[in-house]
Amino acid sequence: MDKPSYNGLPKDSGTPGDTTAIAPVLPSAASPQRSHIDSLQQKLKEEPVTQPVSQPPAMSSASRLFFVRATVSLKKVFDPYETHSKKEQAVKGAYKKLSVAFGLADPTSAASCTSAKKVVHEFFTKADWQLPEEMCEGPVDGSFTCKLDISGDFTFHNQEGASKKQQAEQGAAKEALCRLAGVLEWDPVCMDGNYKGRLQELLMKQGQQIPVYQQVSEHCAATPVPGCQVSPALAAASENSRAGGDVSQPESALDYVPIATQIAQPSELPPHNKMPRIESPELQKLLEVLGLRPPQVNSHVSVEKMFEYTVSVPLAGLLVTAQEASGSKKEAIRKSYLKLGQGLGLCEAEETKATMIVKEHLKQLSYSLPTEEFSETAGKMFFCHLGVACYTLTSAGKGPCEDSAKHEASKKALAQLAHLFDWDLVAKVADGDDAVGRITTLLQGAQQKQPTFLPTSTLHKASAELHFNTFSLESKGRANVSKKSTRNAISARMLGLLGERAELDTSNSYRNMVQEWFDQRGLERPRYEDTQEQFGAKVTFSATLECSPSDWQPSWEEADKRLAEEVQARLKYLVEEGNEKSL
Numbered sequence: 001m002d003k004p005s006y007n008g009l010p011k012d013s014g015t016p017g018d019t020t021a022i023a024p025v026l027p028s029a030a031s032p033q034r035s036h037i038d039s040l041q042q043k044l045k046e047e048p049v050t051q052p053v054s055q056p057p058a059m060s061s062a063s064r065l066f067f068v069r070a071t072v073s074l075k076k077v078f079d080p081y082e083t084h085s086k087k088e089q090a091v092k093g094a095y096k097k098l099s100v101a102f103g104l105a106d107p108t109s110a111a112s113c114t115s116a117k118k119v120v121h122e123f124f125t126k127a128d129w130q131l132p133e134e135m136c137e138g139p140v141d142g143s144f145t146c147k148l149d150i151s152g153d154f155t156f157h158n159q160e161g162a163s164k165k166q167q168a169e170q171g172a173a174k175e176a177l178c179r180l181a182g183v184l185e186w187d188p189v190c191m192d193g194n195y196k197g198r199l200q201e202l203l204m205k206q207g208q209q210i211p212v213y214q215q216v217s218e219h220c221a222a223t224p225v226p227g228c229q230v231s232p233a234l235a236a237a238s239e240n241s242r243a244g245g246d247v248s249q250p251e252s253a254l255d256y257v258p259i260a261t262q263i264a265q266p267s268e269l270p271p272h273n274k275m276p277r278i279e280s281p282e283l284q285k286l287l288e289v290l291g292l293r294p295p296q297v298n299s300h301v302s303v304e305k306m307f308e309y310t311v312s313v314p315l316a317g318l319l320v321t322a323q324e325a326s327g328s329k330k331e332a333i334r335k336s337y338l339k340l341g342q343g344l345g346l347c348e349a350e351e352t353k354a355t356m357i358v359k360e361h362l363k364q365l366s367y368s369l370p371t372e373e374f375s376e377t378a379g380k381m382f383f384c385h386l387g388v389a390c391y392t393l394t395s396a397g398k399g400p401c402e403d404s405a406k407h408e409a410s411k412k413a414l415a416q417l418a419h420l421f422d423w424d425l426v427a428k429v430a431d432g433d434d435a436v437g438r439i440t441t442l443l444q445g446a447q448q449k450q451p452t453f454l455p456t457s458t459l460h461k462a463s464a465e466l467h468f469n470t471f472s473l474e475s476k477g478r479a480n481v482s483k484k485s486t487r488n489a490i491s492a493r494m495l496g497l498l499g500e501r502a503e504l505d506t507s508n509s510y511r512n513m514v515q516e517w518f519d520q521r522g523l524e525r526p527r528y529e530d531t532q533e534q535f536g537a538k539v540t541f542s543a544t545l546e547c548s549p550s551d552w553q554p555s556w557e558e559a560d561k562r563l564a565e566e567v568q569a570r571l572k573y574l575v576e577e578g579n580e581k582s583l
């Protein structure tokens with residue numbers, strides 16, 4: 001006998017920002033399990049779903065121009081995920097990142113971090129926002145970090161007067177989206193123009209309060225409010241409308257931008273992960289020691305980032321029941337614990353051990369053990385209903401950007417939650433689908449709290465390209481050794497320099513291997529010459545040496561050191577055996 005589903009799915013995703021909970025699908029009133037299920041769910045009463053803050057009633061106005069203020073209450077600690085050797089550098093670096101996030105500076109700019117704090121403070125002061133609070137930590141392992149608490153009320157206004165209040169609200173929401181995109185790591189693009197819905201959706205996904213919109217009274221057009229300055233042209237247009245005159249805006253009004261909204265359009269915002277030109281102190285020091293300078297040797301360093309995020313899903317009042325009925329209560333218990341264990345990521349198909357594994361896991365995390373209730377079908381078959389009062393499911397994900405890391409974490413969490421809520425195929429996320437949106441919608445339909453995402457670490461990996469231009473390797477050779485053998489030895493060193501491992505063996509023709517390497521890449525073959533030494537020879541070549549360590553590091557400083565080690569291991573082949581002390 002098939003068991004009805006106790007955890008329903010949302011029938012409709014609803015409009016953006018709709019937080020109305022969708023009731024789970026329960027057995028019908030005629031079902032023999034219905035009354036028993038109702039009593040169990042009463043014991044595991046769920047948290048009430050927060051309803052959207054009601055919008056203020058529309059304000060009547062004789063003016064044909066509407067201005068709206070959108071207030072966004074943020075609880076946000078801005079973390080640049082950087083470590084520095086000095087506290088002052090950590091503070092400067094944090095303000096630099098914050099200025100870029102707010103669109104106040106270009107990430108590729110060579111401007112000093114010293115002015116970033118001043119720029120941010122001036123901007124916040126003019127917008128009448130609370131100044132950031134510096135939260136410094138360290139030294140930890142000789143490093144300092146700095147976070148900026150920017151929690152508070154942020155106000156945004158539509159740039160131009162709108163003929164309808166709804167249009168003015170969309171304009172204010174658009175300004176908030178653009179300005180906060182870099183700070184809250186959003187993709188601000190809104191293809192359908194529903195900026196208000198998009199803003200509310202993104203804020204709710206991050207556990208923030210929904211924005212509040214307030215129509216600004218007519219005299220605000222001539223009297224600036226915090227974070228908003230109105231141009232004289234717009235003030236005159238508003239005054240003219242009150243007098244019954246023409247409300248058309250002069251051309252000068254179109255050129256005026258309020259101080260709190262002097263930002264690029266979403267498509268023009270600087271990419272969040274765009275990196276400036278990389279300077280590698282460790283590599284530069286090494287090249288200086290070896291005398292490798294332009295134009296003979298030019299270097300280029302790049303860095304990759306790997307972001308790690310953890311998604312936390314707080315579950316409450318969870319009722320877990322195996323889909324199939326069992327012939328005994330003992331068997332029903334094992335099946336339900338197996339289902340719970342699969343949902344918690346603890347066990348796959350070990351039904352006999354599932355009960356023990358789940359209980360030990362919950363005890364270690366100081367959670368209450370599930371309650372066990374039974375229902376019996378007309379055919380003398382049993383279901384075991386496990387009542388889980390609360391549990392926070394966590395899952396980690398990695399990716400080259402924050403969004404991809406959140407996506408991977410959400411996919412893993414969905415795979416686990418599918419066991420608990422019988423979501424099956426609806427929980428599977430195909431390539432290109434929004435895993436974060438999917439898990440948020442499904443949890444809302446199951447009357448559970450929304451997931452939260454927290455960054456756990458940011459890993460770094462540095463790579464370098466060294467461009468050798470008509471560079472020469474020389475060897476004095478060895479006594480009683482032919483010049484041919486000397487050229488072969490130089491070729492073996494060149495292979496090591498290029499990253500092709502080669503142990504010196506007189507039976508191998510390393511010169512042929514070198515020529516093949518250059519031929520495969522379409523490069524000019526190296527030129528071999530004799531030197532004045534009796535057994536000496538040299539080779540001149542132009543090629544690019546690529547170095548990229550395979551392991552990731554917890555900070556840019558560590559990645560820089562690791563890169564220098566990798567490059568040094570390659571550059572040792574520049575020095576003939578017996579002269580390694582120069583390295």
